[in-house]
Amino acid sequence: MKSRIETDGYGRKKVIDACMEPCAIERGMRIIGGKWTGSLIYHLKDGPVRFNDLNRMLGGATKKMIDQRLKELEARGMVLRTVINDRPIAVTYELTELGRSAMDILEDLRLWSEKYDIR
Amino acid sequence: MKSRIETDGYGRKKVIDACMEPCAIERGMRIIGGKWTGSLIYHLKDGPVRFNDLNRMLGGATKKMIDQRLKELEARGMVLRTVINDRPIAVTYELTELGRSAMDILEDLRLWSEKYDIR
DNA sequence: TATTTCAGGTATACTATTTATACCTAAGGA
């Protein structure tokens, strides 16, 4: 975020150093701000959860969405997928250290949302 | 976020109290997690900025996106639009108190993004 | 025994959001 602005005598401003590609905020949001991603991470905060339980916990998200988000997070090393049993298949998802590192942001977001009654 | 989980002897878990509608995290994300919204707010942190300057600062977002996001944020009372001049038209956008209240979250997100080199 | 349920997903079709590109009006500068 290097961009600066200078103002001339007429109140006109000039951008001195625009950020030409997604800045840190934007890059972060693309990860934890994807639809359902934040909720997903947040619901994993207390330890491993199984796929269908996540699905039930996030009323409103489809299995496809959950699946896709979990795969994204796994690919980024934020979530760990473990097959705990095949036949009957059973899988759990849990946060890695990196995944857990986002919890503070999400907790702040939750508090903010509740404080200002965001709907 | 009332949902709880109970585990039986086989590692199977049951959701006791699922959140059936978007929880606080999700509701918050729908506001500041929209594409470009976080960046937009963040770039307003140092005071009023004009439309085309925002457009230049957020390399990658189109005017249409910027316009739409600013209108959303204005409608939520997070941003204030002021016409400082007509003929030649000049408009500035700035954060309200509510808009400013989201800055801590965004600042944390920025630090997180940079610390873990999120791309 | 037959049907339904659950696990963890995938397939298909549809809708909504985002992007790319061009354009608008009025004023000012080269």
Next chain:
DNA sequence: TCCTTAGGTATAAATAGTATACCTGAAATA
């Protein structure tokens, strides 16, 4: 005169998200 700037809007195409149904194998229910 032509080009640029301001603050947007219009149109079409690409991408993302949703709703719904379905798959395999095991186990519980009728």
